[in-house]
Amino acid sequence: MPEMRYVDAIRTALDQAMQTDPSVVLLGEDLTVGGPFGVTRGLAERYGEWRVRNTPISEGTVVGLAVGAALAGLRPVVEIMFVDFLTLAMDQLVNHAAKLHYMSGGQLRVPLTIRAQYGAVGGFGAHHSQSLEAWLVHVPGLKVVAPATPADAKGLLEAAIGDDNPVIFLEHRGLYFGRGEVPDGIEVPIGRAAIRRQGDDVTIVAIGRLVGSALEAAAALAADGIEAQVIDPRSLLPLDLPAIVESVRRTGRLVVVHEAVEMGGMGGEIAASVQAQAHDVLRAPIVRVGAPFAPVPAAPELEQAFVPSVERIAAAVRRVTGRPTVATH
Amino acid sequence: MLPDLPAERLVAQLQTMLRIRRFEEELIRLADDHAVGHFHVYIGQEVTGVPALALLEDGDVAYTTHRNHGHLIARGADPARLMAEILGKATGTNRGKGGTLHLASAEHGFPTTSASVGGPLPIAVGSAFAFKELGRDRVSVCLFGDGALEEGAWHEAVNIAAYRSLPVIFLCENNSLEALGQKANEYPSSTLAVRRLTDLVRPFSVPAVAIDGSDAAAVHGQMKKAVRRARRGGGPSFIETWTVRWPGSRPIWPALVTGETDVAYAWDEGRMPDEHRDWFGTQDGLLRFLRELLEAGHVDRAWVQAIDGEARSEMASAVRYALDSPYPVPEEALEDVFA
Amino acid sequence: MAVTRQPAELVSLLERMWLIRAFEEKVSELYARGRIRGLLHLGIGQEGVAVGAIDRLAPDDLVFAGHRAHAHALAKGADPAKLLAELAGRTTGYCAGRGGSMHISAPDVGFMTATGVVAGNIPLALGAAYASVVGNRSLVAAAFFGDGAGQTGGFHESLNIASLWGLPLVLVCENNGYAEFTPLSAHTKIERLTEYAKVYGIPALTVDGNDVLAVGQAVGEGVDRARRGEGPTFVEALTYRLRGHYEGDPAKYRELAELSDWKARDPIARFAAVVADSGAFGEDGANDGVAEQQARARVDTAADEALAGPLPEPADITRYVYAD
Numbered sequence: 001m002p003e004m005r006y007v008d009a010i011r012t013a014l015d016q017a018m019q020t021d022p023s024v025v026l027l028g029e030d031l032t033v034g035g036p037f038g039v040t041r042g043l044a045e046r047y048g049e050w051r052v053r054n055t056p057i058s059e060g061t062v063v064g065l066a067v068g069a070a071l072a073g074l075r076p077v078v079e080i081m082f083v084d085f086l087t088l089a090m091d092q093l094v095n096h097a098a099k100l101h102y103m104s105g106g107q108l109r110v111p112l113t114i115r116a117q118y119g120a121v122g123g124f125g126a127h128h129s130q131s132l133e134a135w136l137v138h139v140p141g142l143k144v145v146a147p148a149t150p151a152d153a154k155g156l157l158e159a160a161i162g163d164d165n166p167v168i169f170l171e172h173r174g175l176y177f178g179r180g181e182v183p184d185g186i187e188v189p190i191g192r193a194a195i196r197r198q199g200d201d202v203t204i205v206a207i208g209r210l211v212g213s214a215l216e217a218a219a220a221l222a223a224d225g226i227e228a229q230v231i232d233p234r235s236l237l238p239l240d241l242p243a244i245v246e247s248v249r250r251t252g253r254l255v256v257v258h259e260a261v262e263m264g265g266m267g268g269e270i271a272a273s274v275q276a277q278a279h280d281v282l283r284a285p286i287v288r289v290g291a292p293f294a295p296v297p298a299a300p301e302l303e304q305a306f307v308p309s310v311e312r313i314a315a316a317v318r319r320v321t322g323r324p325t326v327a328t329h
Numbered sequence: 330m331l332p333d334l335p336a337e338r339l340v341a342q343l344q345t346m347l348r349i350r351r352f353e354e355e356l357i358r359l360a361d362d363h364a365v366g367h368f369h370v371y372i373g374q375e376v377t378g379v380p381a382l383a384l385l386e387d388g389d390v391a392y393t394t395h396r397n398h399g400h401l402i403a404r405g406a407d408p409a410r411l412m413a414e415i416l417g418k419a420t421g422t423n424r425g426k427g428g429t430l431h432l433a434s435a436e437h438g439f440p441t442t443s444a445s446v447g448g449p450l451p452i453a454v455g456s457a458f459a460f461k462e463l464g465r466d467r468v469s470v471c472l473f474g475d476g477a478l479e480e481g482a483w484h485e486a487v488n489i490a491a492y493r494s495l496p497v498i499f500l501c502e503n504n505s506l507e508a509l510g511q512k513a514n515e516y517p518s519s520t521l522a523v524r525r526l527t528d529l530v531r532p533f534s535v536p537a538v539a540i541d542g543s544d545a546a547a548v549h550g551q552m553k554k555a556v557r558r559a560r561r562g563g564g565p566s567f568i569e570t571w572t573v574r575w576p577g578s579r580p581i582w583p584a585l586v587t588g589e590t591d592v593a594y595a596w597d598e599g600r601m602p603d604e605h606r607d608w609f610g611t612q613d614g615l616l617r618f619l620r621e622l623l624e625a626g627h628v629d630r631a632w633v634q635a636i637d638g639e640a641r642s643e644m645a646s647a648v649r650y651a652l653d654s655p656y657p658v659p660e661e662a663l664e665d666v667f668a
Numbered sequence: 669m670a671v672t673r674q675p676a677e678l679v680s681l682l683e684r685m686w687l688i689r690a691f692e693e694k695v696s697e698l699y700a701r702g703r704i705r706g707l708l709h710l711g712i713g714q715e716g717v718a719v720g721a722i723d724r725l726a727p728d729d730l731v732f733a734g735h736r737a738h739a740h741a742l743a744k745g746a747d748p749a750k751l752l753a754e755l756a757g758r759t760t761g762y763c764a765g766r767g768g769s770m771h772i773s774a775p776d777v778g779f780m781t782a783t784g785v786v787a788g789n790i791p792l793a794l795g796a797a798y799a800s801v802v803g804n805r806s807l808v809a810a811a812f813f814g815d816g817a818g819q820t821g822g823f824h825e826s827l828n829i830a831s832l833w834g835l836p837l838v839l840v841c842e843n844n845g846y847a848e849f850t851p852l853s854a855h856t857k858i859e860r861l862t863e864y865a866k867v868y869g870i871p872a873l874t875v876d877g878n879d880v881l882a883v884g885q886a887v888g889e890g891v892d893r894a895r896r897g898e899g900p901t902f903v904e905a906l907t908y909r910l911r912g913h914y915e916g917d918p919a920k921y922r923e924l925a926e927l928s929d930w931k932a933r934d935p936i937a938r939f940a941a942v943v944a945d946s947g948a949f950g951e952d953g954a955n956d957g958v959a960e961q962q963a964r965a966r967v968d969t970a971a972d973e974a975l976a977g978p979l980p981e982p983a984d985i986t987r988y989v990y991a992d
Contacts, residue, residue, distance in 0.1 A: 007608055021940055022803075023802075023803070025802055028593070036581060046431050050802050051802060053648075053798075054520070054829060055444045055831075056479035056520040056521065056825070056829060057447070057476050057477075057479040057480055057520070058479050058480060058825035058828070058829065060481055060791070060821065060822050060825060061791040061794070061822050061825035061829060061865065062791075062825075063788075063791075063830075064425065064788065064790070064791025064794070064795065065794045065798060065826075065829065066795055067791070067792055067795055067915075068732070068780075068791060068792030068793055068794055068795020068796045068798070068809070069795035069796065069798050069802075071730075071775075071780055071781075071792065071795065071796060072795065072796035072799035072800065073799055073801060073803065074782075074798075074803070076795075084445065085445060085785070086480075087443070088480070091785055091788060091822075092788070092791060095523075095783075095784070095785050095788065096783065096785075096788060096792065099771075100773070100781060101988055101989070101991050102766055102989050103763060103766050103767040103768075103771035103781075103987045104762075104766070104767055104771070104773035104775070104781065104988075105761070105762065105763035105764030105765070105773070105988055106987075106988040106991070107762070107765045107768060107773050107774075107775050107776075107832070108780070108781065109774055109991045110991075111991075122351060122364065122366055122367070123364050123365065123366035123417055123428070124366045124367055124425075124428070124430065125366060125427060125428040125430045125431050125444060126427070126431060126444075127431070127443070127444035127445050127448075128367070128430065128444060130367075137990050139989065140986075140989050141989055143990075148687075156987065157558075164991040164992075165990050165991050173922070175670065182964070187719075191701060193480060196702075206495075207930040211379075227708075227899070236717050241768045252797065255686075258562065263717040267707045275476070287691060287757060292662055292663055293666060294662055294663050294666045295554035295666070296655075297417075297424075297425065297426040297427075297428075297662055298414075298423075298425065298426060298427050298428025298430070298431065299416075299417025299418065299425030299426065299656055299657055300364045300368060300417050300427065301417065301425075301426070301657060301659065302417065302425055302466060302656070302659065302662045303417075304658055304659075304662070305659035305662050334806075361851035479825065479828065480821065480825070480953065481820065481821015481822050481823075481824050482821050482827045483821070483824070484819075484820075484821050484823065484825075485819065485821045485824075488819050488855075488856050488858075490855075491856075492856050492857045493856065494981050498911040520832070521828060521832070522828050522829075522831035522868045522869055523867060523868060523869070524828075524869075528867050529867055531863075531867055532858045532864050532867055533857060533858065534857055601903030
């Protein structure tokens with residue numbers, strides 16, 4: 001089974017999609033030279049500069065153009081260099097892409113994919129580090145996915161491109177150069193969570209790069225006899241709520257972890273939805289572990305304090321299980 | 330050509346240019362071993378920013394974008410505190426919260442750096458709007474690159490500045506004469522469908538000029554006109570400066586591709602590395618400025634070596650200060666979210 | 669090159685203009701009687717642009733309009749009954765009652781969508797033009813917008829990209845001198861949006877928007893250029909809206925003299941005279957007035973049909989959020 005980096009998995013998915021379907025096109029800045037992270041390297045040579053199209057720095061119009069192209073029969077994949085700059089395209093994304101199918105009473109389809117790199121890594125500061133998925137899941141008509149492994153990146157990108165709705169594909173740059181197995185022909189449907197670790201004592205739902213941190217925390221907790229089930233939702237909208245609820249019915253405890261600011265984040269949405277269905281089995285309040293209510297600071301120490309750590313995750317689990325740290329050394 | 334200024338002012342500008350050069354060289358070396366985030370250096374463009382910003386007074390403001398270190402130093406910000414900020418230390422200008430991309434020093438008339446291309450344009454126009462409403466004869470300058478002109482924000486900003494006749498100066502440092510990812514496509518830049526960037530300003534009747542950014546006299550002269558126009562209520566101006574991008578700024582992360590600048594290159598061509606003869610010989614505006622000062626007799630070699638030595642030592646101290654400074658404590662992360 | 673029109677063509681153009689006028693007046697009447705609700709922007713007085721321009725497009729060409737879009741939808745061939753049903757919020761409307769006046773969509777006749785965001789439709793038209801190039805089709809896209817769009821950043825970005833990529837696109841600006849309640853001159857120093865187009869090297873023409881043939885001439889040139897692969901064209905049509913910005917707007921911000929001045933230049937009255945001169949109405953002018961009658965009759969029937977349609981079920985509210 002081939003093993004590859006997350007960025008390579010993305011490139012492979014794009015390449016295969018473009019090969020099988022001539023209506024798939026890529027739009028974004030510096031794509032013909034691979035972009036800042038090399039994701040699209042080599043694709044322009046293979047598919048030409050109309051299908052791999054460099055755009056000026058005009059996010060609003062580029063997203064709008066992609067919507068119009070989708071309406072006219074293409075399947076565009078737009079690359080937004082940093083999700084922070086998706087803010088420049090919010091009108092076209094929210095008012096147009098998300099709503100045209102509905103407003104037209106089903107006549108129009110917008111088979112658009114927007115790939116946006118995100119995350120607080122490397123001390124890039126407040127304009128290059130945000131996690132904005134909470135804004136996006138709030139928009140009826142959009143779909144939002146955040147794969148945490150190369151295999152899911154490949155599978156979900158294919159699914160996104162094949163979906164006739166606008167899909168935002170969020171890529172954490174801290175995951176870009178991680179490696180993982182990517183089975184040939186892997187399929188990952190939108191809306192299906194993945195169980196990363198089995199356990200009966202607590203359910204941890206983690207998003208994006210923090211899936212790895214949650215697993216690390218789970219390993220540490222296991223040493224103290226706490227077995228966590230770690231769920232990677234993979235899709236944020238639609239969310240696989242049944243999978244989470246089923247898990248909580250068994251464990252009775254839930255901790256939700258994300259790098260986005262805790263206030264107004266996905267954690268609140270998941271917590272509210274789960275308690276509405278499963279409050280009778282909850283043995284402890286649902287706890288969210290998110291970033292503090294601040295812009296992402298640049299200083300490495302502060303950035304580190306901003307992103308939820310393995311320790312914070314483990315501490316949250318200990319709170320809900322009522323088992324404080326046992327000092328063994 | 331040298332600006333029409335007294336010798337001691339020209340010499341002071343040379344000093345500032347050298348200080349910026351040495352700051353950026355130290356930073357590139359520092360970045361090898363320390364996390365500084367993604368940064369951009371002003372090497373090669375000092376001869377634009379220094380004479381231009383020297384014309385601003387107290388109470389004037391300037392906004393800039395990611396290539397900002399030189400701009401802040403030019404207006405008097407403390408390099409030690411800038412370096413500390415770039416390293417994310419608590420003693421930095423932004424207390425470690427901003428980093429290189431958001432350096433700010435309100436006391437030096439630099440309220441903020443924005444890292445989204447085109448981001449500072451509306452804000453600079455806003456300050457100009459306030460100055461006009463409050464009846465102050467202050468000026469707002471927006472410093473940006475050619476890329477910013479692709480953003481819709483540029484169009485909206487210049488429209489408002491023009492029809493309200495606001496005291497704002499748009500200073501566009503075009504260093505993309507042959508840049509990364511672009512190819513010649515009938516237009517000078519393949520991302521803007523205009524023959525000259527100044528064409529974009531024409532419909533708004535905003536006075537616009539394009540000049541050689543390494544010609545200090547041209548920079549000084551045009552900026553002086555623009556500042557005077559703004560202060561007298563004559564509205565906005567647009568100045569495009571052409572500059573050849575320093576080879577070390579071509580890769581995604583800056584690198585000392587040409588090696589350190591030796592001030593002696595200004596008078597001893599033999600010392601120049603062959604493969605960078607074009608850069609040091611004709612393209613580096615700082616050396617051009619220096620050569621002109623030497624020729625005019627305003628400085629001599631010994632003196633130049635001396636002030637260069639001071640600049641190097643100042644910037645070496647800045648690095649030490651930055652390295653020795655503490656990081657902010659995590660509890661500080663939430664301070665300053667709100668006023 | 670001037671296009672010669674046969675008398676039958678002239679009559680057809682007049683009929684289309686009358687259809688729009690009759691439709692808009694009916695909508696206005698129904699709105700006043702509370703049979704149609706919402707926020708409506710009528711194009712009474714601007715029929716020359718929509719009809720003249722869209723007459724030059726092929727059935728497969730795609731149109732994207734702004735918030736004042738009934739005329740463009742009808743000119744492209746939308747069914748007045750389905751359109752009116754949509755304005756009246758019926759499930760039999762084009763958009764099953766979800767879109768309303770500002771979000772009409774009739775893709776089966778190539779009227780892709782209207783939009784409530786000023787200039788929001790321009791990038792969409794660019795995208796359709798881009799798709800035409802990628803798919804090696806000879807399809808042309810047209811975007812209709814008002815003078816207010818010229819101040820937006822998206823307008824600038826769109827002109828740039830359209831020119832840079834040489835897209836098969838016609839940009840039609842209906843300059844009626846007002847962006848909502850404010851005269852153009854209060855928003856900007858530039859009163860002719862062609863100035864922007866010229867900056868980006870886009871051929872730009874200014875025409876009398878109330879002369880349906882002149883509009884057709886200019887837009888036709890643009891369509892031909894686009895089909896030949898020569899890139900975009902910008903047409904600025906000077907016109908005037910005889911009503912307020914929206915239905916219900918008392919429009920106190922403009923001079924009555926200005927209004928009566930433009931009324932005298934009503935595009936339909938002017939063109940009726942042209943048609944009469946061509947002899948298309950018959951020797952004794954017997955057919956003059958037929959176009960109006962027929963239009964009103966057609967619209968009356970459409971209104972009856974539309975208002976008889978069913979209202980949507982609240983339980984259905986989330987239908988069409990996603991495509992299956």
